[in-house]
Structure formats: structure tokens, C-alpha cells
Amino acid sequence: MRVSATLVLATALGWMLIAASCERTPVEPGQEGFDFGGGVFIVNEGQFLSNNASISYFNPETDSLYNQVFYRANGVPLGDVAHSMLIMGQDAWIVVNNSGKIYRVGSRDMAYKGKITGLTSPRYILIEDSGTGSPKAYVSDLYSGYVTVVDPLEGTRLDSIRFSRSGERLSSEQMVLHNGSLYVACWSYGRQILVIDTSTGRITDSIPVGLQPNSMAVDRDDYLWVLSDGGYPFSPVSQEKASLTRVNMKTRVAETMKVWDDIILSPSDLCTGKNGDSLYFLSEGVYRVSRDMEGFDRPLVPARGRQFYSLGIDPSNGTVYVGDAVDYQQDGWVYRYRPDGTSIDSFRVGVNPGYFCFSYPTQR
């Protein structure tokens, strides 16, 4: 009996020790104070279903990098698949795609201000502030078949603009606002740019482009350039070669400027250079082409085995920012290049750096 009593006592004591040793100290929400100036925010998508999206901030003036600034400012992870970000004045909006919401935070300190919830699969937000009345925000959506109009400050829903073709829902992706018209790319399985008159909220035009327009940019002569990736192998709507289309925003006439030779190539991330006189995009490497379609023969920056995932051009000086997803699971890298393609530096950010948001007027 003495043996068993000893064992029972020892066991009980051991379990109490184990229970105590496994107890975690609660992590207090961080409330780190930031005061960001001009620079670039990097939206790190994170891994799908892993809730590990994050925001990095880089100040090129001071050469300083801050990772996970949203978490550090608010003590809560950003969410699942952060897709894009918009800064307007003292506010910034971060679109968290697979969490169905958009956070509004301070653009200088990343502190939480509010949120827009109840969205299906938000991709981009674009705000029209005419100076009179309340601003209106347009939110594109991959699956819902609607562009949602919301009050960006209150988060309340104002309107929903139905996107469909022959009864089928159309996805909405990147948006460009120009002279009271909202140009919306219909990316997933789509092949058109829909134009919304923002004063009425009605669709006024449908501009045909190549299959799956994934990105748009406006040049210095107010031409809208549209990059279509052509879909993917075994797609239900088939696959075609990628193409680049130029749209005259006055006449809304589209002209195909380039069709890629190889169907396997899937270019993305179209941007314009500093003065809007050249075009940049990703197609394994980084390409810079003139508006006369010269420069497709070799990349400005070859990928050399890296997984280039995003592209941004600093509108203040034309510096090229390239996001590298590495293996799409671990923290990625950002490489910086001068407009002529010579390397400046690189730094490590969060998982899947997918979008660059400059804290002065943005490129896209």
C-alpha cells in the first residue's frame, strides 16, 4: 500500500506541475505607437486559410522597415488574405479578402478606426470624394457579382451595382476612376471593362478586352491600359494568349496592342512609370515597355528562380518595388530597383507580399 500511495501522490504532484508549466501567460494586445511619414506599405497576403496576413512599412528616406505594423498597433492579426490597400488623407483602408471585411485604420499610426463587414470576397476599394457631400467608396468583389457602394467612414452600405452577363455573375477586380466614370475590370472568366457613371450608379458601357483582365493603368495621355492574362489551362471558359489593350477613355474604343506569343505566359501587375510614359508588368521577370510596344524582348529584371508576386512603382521617383513570394508559405522579400533595372537593395517582409501602397498618390 505504501508503494501505491507514493505513486498516486507522485502522479498528482507531477500533474499539478505539468498543468502549471503549460499555462500560458496571456499576450496583452500590443498598442505600439507609430508615426509614419511618406513611404510604402506592403500588403502581405498571408497564406490562404492561415489568417496570417500582415502589413509592412518601409520608409526609403530613412531606410527603415517595420513589419507587422497592423498587429503591433492593434494587438490583433489582420486576417485571412489581405488583398489591397488605399490611403486617403489620414485614413487607410485595408481589404481583407477571405475575412470578408475592410479595416479602416490611421494612415500614420495603423490604429483601428472602423471596419466594413458583410462582404463576400472583396478585392479593391476606391473612394470618390467630390468635395461636396459624403465620400462614396466602391468595393469590387471576386464572387458576389456586385460592386458594393459604401460609406467609407461609417461602413454602411449605400448601394449595390449588379455585374452580370447573360444572367451570369461577373467578377469585379481593379478599378480606375476617371472624370466621374468608374472603370472596372471583370477578371475571373470575364473579358470586359464595365464603366459605371458614378453620379447615377448605372453601368453605361462595356468595353471588350482580352480574356481575364487582371490589372489596369492610366498613362500620361489618359489612355487606359488593360492587361489580360488569358486564363489558365483547363479553364471552363478555355484559355487564350495574354494580351495588352489600350482604351481611349474619351471614345471608349479599345485597341489590342500586344498579344503574347506563348500561351503559357500569364502576365500581371500592370503599372505605369513615374511620368506615365512607360508600362511595367510581371511576366516571370519584370518588364518595362514603351507605349509603342518596345521592350518585350527581354526583362528589365529577370526572375532567376525567384517567385515574383507583385510590382509597384514609386510615383515620386520611379523606383521599382518587386515582391518575392519565395515558397508562398514563409516570409517573402521585397527587392528595389532603379527605373533602369539596377538593384538598390532588398528586405524581408511578410508572407506573400502582394500589393504596394504608396503613402502619396498611388499607381493603381
Added chain:
Amino acid sequence: MVKRICIYLLLLFLPALPLLSANEAGADTIHLREVEIIRSILVPRSPLISGGLDTLSMELMSGQSLSELLACQPAIHIKSAGRGALSTASFRGTDASHTKVFWNGIRLNSPMLGQVDFSQIPVWIIDKVSILYGGSSLGEGSGALGGSVLLENAVDWNGGFSLSLNQEISSFGTLGTYGRLSAGDDRIRSDTRLYWNRSHNNYPFLNTFNLPKAEVQRLEQAAYKKSGVLQDICIRPGDRQELAIHLWYQESERDLPPLMSQEGASREEMQADRNLRTSLEWKIYPRFGTLSLRSGYSGNRMHYYLYYNGIEYWQFDSESLENSLYNTMEANLRAGSRFRFRFRADLNRHDAGIRDQVRDEGYSHLRNEGGLTASAYADAGGGLVLYTLIRQEWADGKWLPIMPSAGFSYRPVDDLSLNLKGNLARNYNLPSLNDLYWIPGGNPGLKPENSLNGDLSVEFLQERKLYAFKASVNTFAARVDNWILWKPTQFRYWEAENISLVFSRGMDFQLGSDLFMGKWILSLKAAYAFTRSTNEGDTPANDLSRGKQLIYIPVHASSAYLNLSRSGYFLNWSLTCTGQRFTQPANEEHDPLKDLDPYALQDLHIGKTWKMGPANGGLRFSVYNLFNVSYQSVRSRPMPMRSYALTIQMEL
């Protein structure tokens, strides 16, 4: 922190050894049955590294699923997306698809997914759980680079008529009813089991993923229900023949809850499964050994949808169907008292496909597989048993490379139950049908994953009248080439690729003892596993994952268990500790976005059984997660905190 836990466990149990050995006499526990297996060369698995689960644990967890039952095995890591949700098991740092599960010889792994959802296997329908580690699994078939779980329904030829009923009421609106009827004589027996289980599953959890502040919420859209029937019929047509028929049908429906960060449009996500499995086995026992013929069918139908009810939008609405036929012919032949040979032929066929109605896309594929195995066991004398195996397989008209295995078992001292075991094996795992043909992203050019496994084990067992004691230490190493991973592509969808080389190594130990002190019976167990499973593939300079632990594989895991009983009363306390798990391949530590905290869970069961004339009754009260630990097994999928269950048992 888990290191500390393990040290505590060692300190706790090691001093018990000399105390135990000071006792004299014998015991009858489940360990005795394990001794029989170890000592007998007639059992073909004797040189293999194997384990099993004791009947007491199975009895206590009879209303749970296999995922909860296996969670107490530190060498097996259960990754669960929540209570009632998808749960997979990985052995020794390998992938869930490297764990093969067999029910009465029929493989339960989905041919499309390659893995098994352990939450869908009720403990109620299982009589025996055996575990084969690493290369020891090769005799049952290829692909188990980590190991195999064998589930069996065993017939009790000495049993008479019995009727039992268990009713369980537990937290979160959970009800479970389990019935069993056994009848027959020593020529024919029938065993029928029915079960029905449903739960609102709306457990509270601390949501730390949403602003403006962390708060306790109730899980929504996580309800599930499951019901099924198992019918076993065993016949002895003659003295040297046995025919066993097993039939298992199950239906389940479960809502799939959103991630903790989800604040989007109102949605419904649901999965409904229907499974029919049958196994027909005919065994003949001639004087020279055993001959058996087994044929089985596994049919799985799964309906999955994701629907946004606010905008009436179906994002997915897919139905998958799997029909698999399994046929095995086996001969175990004795040649004198020192040799034994085993020959086995397998012929399997999988017809599987999926179609999504929303996108009108999917695939279907027919896969034929065959395999031939020959193995030999030799008693070399002096306590040494040698074992060798060779297996050849083909699939989809292509031959796989030969899979050889060799091992030994050595008992150095005749009157001491000390046993050394070792084996080395080459194994191949075929890509799943989704890996090959999923649209988009399936890659028909994938090669099979191949592994080289080595295991070394020491077991010690001592039995006396007042106690029984067992200790084992297993070490292992495995190199897996052509590891399949899904990676995003330039088209922004994911594609399967053979990209990694993984080196997995480690050790585990298990201690167990039973003490008999008058009317008191005390059982103690402790186990610990150390697993290093690292990416050793070539990586570019900016990829920091080389040499780092694979995601979701804990380096440290341990468990402890105490059962105390006297005159029908019992108290059972169990503890499982799971170490830190990285969720990113570069293994950044102490980062809330990149790792998951370790956790320790304690369960307590108190009960009483009694006899009322011809009937037996029982009452059990259980507390799960006694200390209300908030934890996650999969990132941003909350697990339940403290919960309670009351079980009433009746048996005639």
C-alpha cells in the same frame, strides 16, 4: 516549455521503477496480451515495430471518434480543425497522406485525397486498434511512409447473448446513443452495432482575431450529426475454416464553420458523407499454416457546398464519388518450427471522380493497382528472429520500383523479457488522384514519394503477481524523396509538385505499469515523443526553410494517464501535451502569426459499474479539458474549452 513537461514526466515515472520491481507475483492486464505477441514467432508481425491501444482507453472513449482516441499517442500527431471537423493523423513527422488506415483489411484512405478523416471513425465500432510504425507497415501494403493504423472487429467465440446500450449526454447540445447486440454459438456469431450522434457544437471560444477587441464568442455553423450501423457475421463451416463478413454503413452531415477572422457575408458551408464498407474474408487453417482470401468494397459519396444566402450565390456545389474494390489472397506457411513464409497478392481498383456543378468542372479517373509480397521469418536460435520482405507493385499500368524490407528481433536473455527490434525498409507512396488530376492544379507527371525508413526499438516487460511493468524506447529515421506539396503558380491557382526532400528522425518512449493492491487496481502510463522532421531539399538563397521543422509537426509531445479502480468504482485522469508547432516553413519563433502555442489538456472520468441480477449497469461522468485551456490545433480554428459528459451504460 514542453521540454520541461517531459522532464517532469521522466522524473515522475523513473523513480517508480525500482519500487515496482520490488514487488513479486503476477497480473492479468492488457499487457499480457501484448506479451503473447512479442514472444511468439508464429505471429508474423513479431519483429515489427508496433503498438496498440488498451481496451480500457477504448471503453472510456467509446462515444468519441478515433481522432480523440489516438490523441493520447505522442508518436502520432492529430491535426484537428475543431470538434467534429476534419482530423488527420501524421506519424513521426510525415504527412497525413503517409498514414494508412485499414478496417478489417480494407484501406480507408480516400483514393482522391490520400488521407483519412479520423473524426469520421467512431470508436464504438472498433474492437482492436493496432499501430505499425514506419517500415513495419509494408506487409499490409505500400504508402504508409509514417505508419499504419489497423482497425479490427474481433469475434468472441466464447460469448453468448448480450445486449448493451450506452446513452451519452454532453455539453454543446450533444447526444449519443450506442447499441450493440451479440448472439450466436461457437459455429456462427452475429454482432450488430448501431450508433447515432448529434451535436449543436456551439462551444464558446476566445476570438483574438477581430477588432475592436478580443471576446468570447460561440462557434457558429458547426453542428454535426452522424449515424451508422455495423454488422459482423462470423461462421465456422468446419474445424479449420472461418468466414467473416463485415458491413459498415455511415451517414454524416456537418456544417463547416468559418475562420475566426471571418466577418463577411452570411454563408452556409456544409459537407455530407455517405460511406459503405464491406469486407468478406475466408480463412482456412491447414496443418502447414493459414490461407486467406479477402474481398472488400469501399464506397464514399461526399456532397460539399458553400452558399452565400444573402446574395443567393453558390460558390461551390460539388459531389465526389469513390468506388474502390480490394482483393487480397494470402498464404502463411510454416516450414518446421524455425521458418515461416508469407505470400500475398493484392488487386485493387478505384473508380473516383468529382464534379462541381457551379463551375461545371471536375475529373474522373479509374486506377488499377496490384501488388505481390513475399516475406520470410526465421528463428535463428539464441533468441534471434530474422525477417525479410520484398514487395512489387504496379499502378495505372506502370511498375513501381521494388520495395524491400529486412528486420530482426532479438531476446538476449531467455528469462528476461527484454526484446530488441530493428528494421530497414524502402517504401513508395502513390500520388492521390487529386494530386494527379484535380482541375486546376493536378499534375499527371508527379512521381511517387519514396522513403527509406529505419527503426530500432527496445522493449522490456516484467510481470509479477502484484504488478506488471512495460517500457519501450523506439528510435527512427526516415528520408522521404519527391515529397508532394501544392504550390501557387503564376496562374494564381495551386499546383501539385514533387519538390521536397524531408528527413525525419526522433525517438519515443512509453512506460506503463499496473499495480494490484487488494481491491485497488492502479494503472499508470507515460509516453513521450521527440520528432525532428526537416526540409532538406535544395532551396534558393532567399528561402530560409532548409533544415527547419515541417509546419504543424510538434518537436515534443507527451502524455500521461492514471486509472484507479476499486469494487466497481473508477477514476481516470489523462493528460496530453502538444508542443509548439510552426505554421511557416522558416520557423520564426514567438510570433503570433507564425507559430501555435503548446498546450496541455487534462480529462477526468469518474464512474461506477454495478451488477443487477443478469444485467450490468454503469454510470460515468467525464470532464474534458479540465483546466479550460484555450488552444488551436489548426491555426484560427478554435477547439472546445471545458466540457462535460454523462454516460449511462446498460448490458444484458
